[in-house]
Amino acid sequence: MSTEEGRTLAARDAGFARALLPMLLADLKLMEDFRYQPEPPFSFPITVFHGAGDDRVTEEGSQAWRALTTGAFHKHVTPDGHFFLRTDPSRDWLLRGIAAALPPPPPSFNWRAS
Incomplete structure (x- = not known):
């Protein structure tokens, strides 16, 4: 916005x-x-979602997250801008990317629990 x-x-x-x-x-x-206080990098994976048309967060800024982990680093780029979530295709793209980045639930996980 x-x-x-x-x-x-x-x-x-x-x-x-x-x-x-x-x-x-x-x-x-x-x-x-x-x-910012420099600290040792994390060991968990980091996934970044970046809008190539973003006028606030640069390509270098989104890539800088790489230095914050010794684990896996994945960056996904959409051609949209800073508020790419406001478009249905980008929202779907983001949700698919998040789902792919998360580990599967354990076999004992109950989807229907209230």
Whole structure:
């Protein structure tokens, strides 16, 4: 969602704006206070999904996740931009990619448990 889209949504729905504001402020606070502290890489696999048309996260930025694991690293790229989840084909592509990246459930897993 672009800034303009956010303004349009907020203008149409004040409740939406009130609900969204605390989350946005919390995100801004996290970004302001965060300082990266180098640590040894993880050993688990990392899978990255990147939009080639993204104007916020570069190809190099998405590839940088590789340095954070000694395990497997997989990167999947869609031609869409930063908000690629907003299109049905990309959403389906992402869900298939996540399903492929996750290990299968154990044989004892009960899909129908409530």
